[in-house]
Amino acid sequence: MPGDGIGPEIISEGRKVIDAVSELNGFEIDWVEYNNGAEKYLKTGELITEETLAEIKGSCKAIYLGALGDPRCKPGILEKGILLKTRFYFDQYVNLRPIKLLDGVDCPLKGKGPKDIDFTVVRENTEDFYVGIGNRVGKGNSKQGLEVLRELYKVKFGLDIESTDEIAYQIGVMSKSGADRVIKYGFELAKKENVETVYFVDKANVLSDIYGFWRERVELQAKNYPGIKPEFMFVDAITMWFVKNPEWFKVVTTPNMFGDIITDLGAMIQGGLGLAPGGNINPDGISMFEPIHGSAPKYKGLDTANPLATIWAGALMLEEIGEPESKELIVNAIQEILKEGKVKTKDLGGTHKCSEMGSAVAEKCKELFQ
Numbered sequence: 001m002p003g004d005g006i007g008p009e010i011i012s013e014g015r016k017v018i019d020a021v022s023e024l025n026g027f028e029i030d031w032v033e034y035n036n037g038a039e040k041y042l043k044t045g046e047l048i049t050e051e052t053l054a055e056i057k058g059s060c061k062a063i064y065l066g067a068l069g070d071p072r073c074k075p076g077i078l079e080k081g082i083l084l085k086t087r088f089y090f091d092q093y094v095n096l097r098p099i100k101l102l103d104g105v106d107c108p109l110k111g112k113g114p115k116d117i118d119f120t121v122v123r124e125n126t127e128d129f130y131v132g133i134g135n136r137v138g139k140g141n142s143k144q145g146l147e148v149l150r151e152l153y154k155v156k157f158g159l160d161i162e163s164t165d166e167i168a169y170q171i172g173v174m175s176k177s178g179a180d181r182v183i184k185y186g187f188e189l190a191k192k193e194n195v196e197t198v199y200f201v202d203k204a205n206v207l208s209d210i211y212g213f214w215r216e217r218v219e220l221q222a223k224n225y226p227g228i229k230p231e232f233m234f235v236d237a238i239t240m241w242f243v244k245n246p247e248w249f250k251v252v253t254t255p256n257m258f259g260d261i262i263t264d265l266g267a268m269i270q271g272g273l274g275l276a277p278g279g280n281i282n283p284d285g286i287s288m289f290e291p292i293h294g295s296a297p298k299y300k301g302l303d304t305a306n307p308l309a310t311i312w313a314g315a316l317m318l319e320e321i322g323e324p325e326s327k328e329l330i331v332n333a334i335q336e337i338l339k340e341g342k343v344k345t346k347d348l349g350g351t352h353k354c355s356e357m358g359s360a361v362a363e364k365c366k367e368l369f370q
Contacts, residue, residue: 001033001034001035001036001037001063001064001065001066001082002033002035002037002066003036003037003065003066003067003068003295004037004038004039004066004067004068004069004070004078004295004297004300005067005069005070005294005295005296005297005299005300006066006067006295006296006297006299006300006305006354007037007065007066007067007068007295008066009300009301009303009305009307009354009355010066010067010291010305010307010309010310010354011064011065011066011310012355012358013307013310013311013354013355013357013358013359013361014064014307014310014311014313014314014358015029015031015064015314016358016359016362017311017314017330017333017358017361017362017365018314018317018318018326018330019362020362020365020366021318021326021329021330021365021369022323022326024326024329024365024366024369025323025325025326025329027323032056032059032060034048034052034056036048036052036082037068037070037078037082038068038069038070038072038073038078041073041077041078041081042070042072042073047077047078047081047082047085048081048082048085048086050089053085053086053089053090056286057089057090057286060286061286061321062286062287062288062289062317062320062321063086063090063286063287063288063289064288064289064290064313064314064317065083065288065289065290066290066291066295066310067290067291067293067294067295067296068082068083068295069294069295069297070295070297071297080132084130084132086288087125087126087280087288088126088150090280090282090285090286090287090288091126091150091151091152091282091285092125092126092280092281092282092285092286092287092288093124093125093126093178093181093182093281093282094122094123094124094125094182094185094279094280094281094282094283095121095122095123095124095125095256095259095263095278095279095280095281096120096121096122096123096278096279096280096281096316097120097121097123097259097263097266097276097277097278097279097292098119098120098277098312098316099117099118099119099120099121099246099249099263099266099267099269099270099276100114100117100118100119100270101113101114101116101117101118101269101270101271102114102270102271102275102334102335102338102339103335103338103339104335104338104339104340104341105270105271105275105338105348106271107269107270107271108268108269109243109246109269112246112247112269115247116246116247117246117247117269117270118250119246119249119250119251119252120189120250120251120252121252121253121254121259121262121263121266122182122185122186122189122251122252122253122254122259123182123253123254123255123256123259123260123263124178124179124182124254124255124256124259125182125256125259125280125281126150126178126256127172127173127174127175127178127179127255127256128172128173128174128210128255128256128257129170129171129172129256129257130256130257130260131148131171131172131173133146133147133148133157133170133171133173134146134168134169134170134171135168135169136166136167136168137161137163137166137167137168137169138163138166139163139164139165139166140162140163141160141161141162142161143158143159143160143161144157144158144159144161145157145158145159146159146171148173150175150178152175152177152178153175153177153178155173155175157171172207172210172257174210174213174214174255176217179213179214179217179255180217180220180221182253183200183217183218183221183253184221184224185253185281185283186198186200186251186252186253187221187222187224187225187228187253189251190225190228190250190251191225191227191228193250193251195228195250195251196227196228196229197228197229197230197231197250197251198228198229198230198231198251198252198253199231199232199233199238199248199249199251199252199253200214200215200218200230200231200232200233200252200253200254201232201233201234201235201238201252201253201254201255201258201259201262202214202215202232202233202234202235202254202255202258203234203235203236203258204232204234205234210255211255214255215232218230218232235254235258235261235262238252238262239261239262239265242262242265242266242269243265243269246269263276263278263292264292267292272347273291273292273293273309274291274293274305274306274308274309274345274347274348275306275308275309275312276291276292276293276309277289277290277291277292277309277310277312277313277315277316278290278291278292278313278316279313279316279317279320281320287317287320289313289314289316289317289320290310290313291309291310291312291313292309293309303353303354303355304345304346304353304354305345305354306345306346306347306348306354306357307345307354307357307358308334308338308345308357308361311330311334311358311361312330312331312334314330315327315330315331315334318330329365329368329369330361330365332368333361333364333365333368334361336364336368337357337360337361337364342360343356343357343360345357
C-alpha cells in the first residue's frame with residue numbers, strides 16, 4: 001500500500017532493495033498493489049473496504065505500507081479509516097519499534113553512541129485509549145451507547161450522562177487477554193535476546209484502575225519467566241531516562257498510548273524519523289510494516305525523502321515472513337551506507353535523492369553478499 005505524499009516514492013525504494021536481496025537469497029516476492037489513500041477517498045469517498053481486507057487475508061503474507069495523510073482530508077479520516085481499521089481487522093496487537101543508533105548517524109544526546117542506544121519497544125497496538133470510543137455531550141441529560149468489537153471480546157457501554165456543562169470524554173479499555181499477550185511477547189523477546197530485565201511502562205500512580213490492572217497482569221506473567229526481572233516505570237520517568245541513560249534499556253513493553261509517545265522520543269535519539277521503522281505484528285497472522293514518519297505531502301514527487309526507515313521496515317517484514325538472513329543483510333547494508341557517509345539525503349545533511357539512496361542500499365547488499 002504506497003499511500004499518500006512521499007509514500008509511493010519510499011515504497012518504490014523499499015521494493016527495489018527487497019527485490020535485490022530476494023534474488024541474492026533465492027526466493028521470490030509477488031507484489032500486489034492496493035491504492036488505498038487520499039486520492040481514492042477524495043474521488044470515491046471510499047476508505048479501505050471489508051472486501052479488500054478479506055482479499056488480502058486470503059492471498060497475502062504481509063502488508064508493506066508507505067505513509068498515510070493528506071491536508072485535503074479531515075484529520076484522522078485516513079488514519080482511522082485505513083491504518084487503524086487494518087490493524088484491528090488483522091488483530092496486529094504488537095507495534096514493534098527497534099530503537100537503534102547506527103554508526104555514522106548524529107545523536108542529539110551528548111556523549112551517547114551506538115553502543116548506548118540499542119533497544120526495542122513492544123507497544124500494545126489495539127487497546128488502551130486508542131480503541132476509539134468517546135464523544136462530546138452538551139448540558140443536560142443524554143444517553144450514549146458505545147461498543148468495542150474485537151476478535152478477543154466484545155464490550156458495550158450504556159451511559160446515562162447528566163452534565164451542567166458541555167463535556168468531552170474518552171474511554172480506555174484494557175482486557176486480560178489483550179494485556180497478557182503483549183506482555184508475554186515482551187518477555188519472550190527478552191528471553192530470545194538473553195535480556196535480564198524488561199521495563200514495563202504505565203501511569204498507575206494516577207490512572208490506577210486501568211494501569212493497576214496492567215501491573216497485575218505483568219506480575220502474573222512474570223511467574224512464567226523466572227530468569228527475567230520485570231521493572232515498572234511511569235511514562236514520565238522513562239522519557240527522562242531515555243535521554244539520560246538510554247543504555248539501561250534493551251526491551252521495553254508498554255500500553256498503547258504511552259508507547260505512541262515514547263517511541264517518537266526513541267526515533268529522535270536514534271537519529272530522526274527518517275531512520276525509524278515499525279512493524280504492526282500478529283505473530284500468527286498478517287503483519288504490516290511501515291516507516292513511522294508521516295506522508296510529508298509538500299515533498300511529494302520531489303525525490304528528496306529519506307527511504308531508509310521504509311527500507312528498514314521492509315527488512316523487518318522479511319524476518320517476519322521467514323527470511324531472517326535477508327533482514328540482517330539489509331540492516332548491515334544500511335549501516336555501511338551511513339558509516340561511509342558517501343550517500344546522504346537532505347535530512348542527513350546531503351544532496352542525494354531518495355532513488356539514489358535506495359539504489360545505494362541495493363548495491364551495498366550485493367557487495368556484502370559476495
